[in-house]
Amino acid sequence: MLPNYLFEPLRIYFIEAGAITRFAIRFLKEVFKPPYEFQEFFKQCFLLGYKTLPLVGVTGFIMGLVLTLQTRPTLVEFGAEAWMPSMVGISIVREIGPVVTALICAGKIGSSIGAELGSMKVTEQIDAMEVSGTNPFRYLIVTRILATTIMIPILVILADFIAMTGSYLVENLKGAVTWQLYFNQVFAHLDFSDILPATVKSFFFGFAIGLVGCYKGYKAEKGTAGVGRAANSAVVIASMILFVIDFLAVLVADVFYEL
Amino acid sequence: MKQKTSSNFKLGLMVTIALAMFVVTVYLIGSKQNLFGNTFQISAVFKNVNGLQAGNNVRFSGINVGTVDRLSILSDSTVEVFMKIDTKVRQYIKKDALAGIGSDGLVGNMLINIGPGSGDFPPVEHMDRIASYRRTETDDILSTLSSTNENIAILSRNLLTTTKYINEGQGAITALLTDSSLVGSFKVSLSNLERATANSANFINSLNEIANNLDQKDNLLNLIASDTTITSEMTSVVTRLDEASRNLHQVTAELKEATSAITSEDAEGPLNALLYDSTITNDMKESIENIRESTILLNENLEAMRDHFLFRKYFKKQEKQQKQNSTKNSDL
Numbered sequence: 001m002l003p004n005y006l007f008e009p010l011r012i013y014f015i016e017a018g019a020i021t022r023f024a025i026r027f028l029k030e031v032f033k034p035p036y037e038f039q040e041f042f043k044q045c046f047l048l049g050y051k052t053l054p055l056v057g058v059t060g061f062i063m064g065l066v067l068t069l070q071t072r073p074t075l076v077e078f079g080a081e082a083w084m085p086s087m088v089g090i091s092i093v094r095e096i097g098p099v100v101t102a103l104i105c106a107g108k109i110g111s112s113i114g115a116e117l118g119s120m121k122v123t124e125q126i127d128a129m130e131v132s133g134t135n136p137f138r139y140l141i142v143t144r145i146l147a148t149t150i151m152i153p154i155l156v157i158l159a160d161f162i163a164m165t166g167s168y169l170v171e172n173l174k175g176a177v178t179w180q181l182y183f184n185q186v187f188a189h190l191d192f193s194d195i196l197p198a199t200v201k202s203f204f205f206g207f208a209i210g211l212v213g214c215y216k217g218y219k220a221e222k223g224t225a226g227v228g229r230a231a232n233s234a235v236v237i238a239s240m241i242l243f244v245i246d247f248l249a250v251l252v253a254d255v256f257y258e259l
Numbered sequence: 260m261k262q263k264t265s266s267n268f269k270l271g272l273m274v275t276i277a278l279a280m281f282v283v284t285v286y287l288i289g290s291k292q293n294l295f296g297n298t299f300q301i302s303a304v305f306k307n308v309n310g311l312q313a314g315n316n317v318r319f320s321g322i323n324v325g326t327v328d329r330l331s332i333l334s335d336s337t338v339e340v341f342m343k344i345d346t347k348v349r350q351y352i353k354k355d356a357l358a359g360i361g362s363d364g365l366v367g368n369m370l371i372n373i374g375p376g377s378g379d380f381p382p383v384e385h386m387d388r389i390a391s392y393r394r395t396e397t398d399d400i401l402s403t404l405s406s407t408n409e410n411i412a413i414l415s416r417n418l419l420t421t422t423k424y425i426n427e428g429q430g431a432i433t434a435l436l437t438d439s440s441l442v443g444s445f446k447v448s449l450s451n452l453e454r455a456t457a458n459s460a461n462f463i464n465s466l467n468e469i470a471n472n473l474d475q476k477d478n479l480l481n482l483i484a485s486d487t488t489i490t491s492e493m494t495s496v497v498t499r500l501d502e503a504s505r506n507l508h509q510v511t512a513e514l515k516e517a518t519s520a521i522t523s524e525d526a527e528g529p530l531n532a533l534l535y536d537s538t539i540t541n542d543m544k545e546s547i548e549n550i551r552e553s554t555i556l557l558n559e560n561l562e563a564m565r566d567h568f569l570f571r572k573y574f575k576k577q578e579k580q581q582k583q584n585s586t587k588n589s590d591l
Contacts, residue, residue, distance in 0.1 A: 046266040050273050154277040161280050187287045191314070195284060 016237075023215045027145055030138050040143040048109050048144070049151030053158065055108060056101050060159035063100055064166030067091065072174060081175055082185070088167045089186035093194050097160040099246055102205035105152055106238040110213040113144055114234030117217025118227035126218070141218060145210035152206030153199055197253035204245045212238040292326050297346040300328060301383050303358035303391040304339050309369055311360055316370040317342045319356075324348045327371060339388075342371060353380040358391045 068088055075081045117140060120126050129136040164186060171177040216234035220226040289295055292314060308330060317325040325344035333339050344352070355376025362369050373389070383389060425433050435441055473480050482489065521530045532539050564570050 042267060042270065045274075046270045050266070050270050053273060154274055157277040157281050158273070187284070187291065190284070190288055192285075192288055192292075195281075195288065199281070 019219070020211065020215050023218075024211055026137065027142060027211065030135075030142050031146065033138070035138075037139050037143050040139055041146055044143050044147035045151050048105075048113075048147050049155060052105060052108055052151075052155060056104055056155045056159045057162050059100060059104050060097065060163040061166040063096060063159075064088065064092065064163035064168075065170055067096065067163075068167040068170040072170065084171060084175075085167070085177070085182045085185035086189035089164060089190055090194055092160050092163045092167070093190060094198055095246075097163060098156045098198050098202050098205060099242065101156045101159040102152060102202070102209065102242050103239055105148070105155065105206075106209050106242060107235055109148060110209050110234040110238040111231040113148075113210065113213030114217040114220075115227055115231040117141075117144075117214060118220030118230035119224075121218060121220045122223055122226055137218075141214045144214050145207060148210030148213075149203055149206040152209065153202035156198070156202040156205075193253070193257035197249055197257065201245060201249035204249065205242055208241045208245055209238045212241060291323075298325065298343040299346055299349055299385040300341055300343055301352070301386070302339050302341045302388045303371070304333065304337050304388065305358075305360060305391050306336055306338075306393065307360075307396075308338050308340060309360050309362075309396070311340065311369045311371070315368055316363070317344060317373065318370055319344075319348055319352060319373045320375065321372075322348075324373075340371065350382050351375075352383045352389075354383055354387065354389070355380045356383065356389050358389055359394050361394060 068084065071087065072081060072084060075084055075087070117126075120140070126136045126140070129139065164183075168177070168179065168182045171182055172179075213234045216230040216237070220230035286295070311327060311330065313327050313329050315327045316323050317327060325342050328341040328343045331339045331341065340358075342358075352373060353376050357374050357376060359372050359374065360369060361372045376390075421432075424430050425436070427433075428437065472478060475481060521528065521534065523531070533543075565574050
C-alpha cells in the first residue's frame, strides 16, 4: 500500500477529477435543454471576452515583439532572416497564441468566475435562485462555460493577429520588410494543419477555463475564505489542465496531419 | 438598455472582426492549395520522389501554379505524381514540358518544377502525363566529392613521398635547394641568357635594317620582287640554264662512256694501246730515237745539198728574197 503522504493527495486528486467530470457531464446535459439564457450568455460573452481583449491584445503584441526580437539575431547569423515571418507566424498560430491567451484568460476569467460564483455560493444567492424557481446551473454555469468556450477562440484569433502585427513592427524597423511581404511570407507557410488544430484546441481551452472556474466557484465552502481559495484553485487547476489539453491536442493533430 | 445595446455592439464587432480574420486566413491557405479556383490535373512519372508529399507546391518557371494532389505507386521502380494546376496557366504548359523534383532552398520543402519543353507543342490537356527528368541528388554530389577526396589523398601521398626525398637529400630538386655551386651556375646561366637575349635583340634589329633596305626601290631583291617583267626573263634564263645543264649532262655521259671505252682492259683501240700497252711504248720510243737519228742524218744531207752545184743557185736566190722582205719591214 502507498504511504499516507502519497495516498491522501492522490485520493483528493481522484475525488476532484471525478467531481469535475460529473460537473462537465451535468453541463453537457443542461446545455441543450431549453429555455436558453441568451441574455445572460451574451452578457457573459461581453464581460469575459470583450473585457479581456485589451489584456490579451497588449500581451499578444508584446509576445510578437519579444519573440521576433529574440529570434532575429540567430536567424541573421545564419542569413535566414527571410524566414522570420513564416517562423513567427507558425509559432504564434500553432502554439504561443492559443496557450498564452488561454493562460491569461485562465488567470483573469477563471479567477473572476471562481470568485463571483464562490461569493454567490457563500452568500447563499445560488440557494435563493433555486428557491425562486430559477435553475442556477443553467443560468450561471451553462452561460459562463459556453461564453468562455466561444470567446477564447475568438480572443486567440485576435491575439494571433495582434502578435503578428507586433512582429511585423520589429521586422519593418530592423529589416525594412513591407506589410504585404510580411503577411505573404506568413501565409505562404501556414497550412490548415496549423490553423485547425489550434482553433479546435482553443475551444477546449475555453471550455476547461469556464468549467474549472464555475466548478470551483459553485462548490465553494467555508465562508469568505472559501471564495479566495476557489478563485486561486480555479486559476491553478485551469492552467494545469490547459497544458494537458495542449499536449493531447498536439498528439491528436500529429495523428491527423503528421506535424 | 443603452448600456446593453452598447455592450452588444462592442461584442458583435469583436466577434465579427475575429471571424473575418479566420475566414480570410482559411481563404488564403485554401487558395494557396487551389481549393477555390478552377484547376485541371496532369501527372508525371518519377523513379524517386525524394519525400514529395501531397500538398507540396508545383512551380512553372518559378511561379507557384498548383499543388501535388496525390502520389500513386505504379511499379517497383516508378511513382506517378498527380498535380492540380491552375487553369489560367494551362495555355503556357505545353505537352513536351518537363517535370522535375526539387526543393525550396537548401533545407526547404520538396516541390515539383515544371519547365518548358524545346518544341512547339500544343498546351497540355486534363489528365495528360508529361515527361520528367531526374535531378542531381545529394548522393551524386557526395559520390563526386568522394572520388575527388580519393584523388586528393593520392596527391598528398605523392607529395609526401616527394617531400621525403627532398628532406633526405635525394634528387635534383634537393641539389637545387642545397648546392650553393648550382646557384652560382644558375646565376652564370642567367647572365648568359641575358647576354643571349641582348644579342638576339641586336640580331633582330639588324634583320629589321636588312628588311628596311630590301624595301628600298633601287635594291635588286626589291626589283625582283616588284618588277613583273623580270619574272619572264628569269624564267627564260632558268629554262636555258636547264637546257645547258641537260646538254652538259649528255656530254659528260658521252665522255664517261668514251673514257670507259679507252680505260677498259678489254678495249682494243689505239688510245687504249697507247695508254696500257708497254711494248708499243717501247716501240714508240725506239721509233722516235730512229726518227731523231734520221733527222740528224737528213740535216747533214741537206747541208751537203746546199753546197752542191745543182742546188746552190736556188738557195742564194732564197736568201736574197728574205733580205728584201726584212728591209721593207724596217722601212714601214
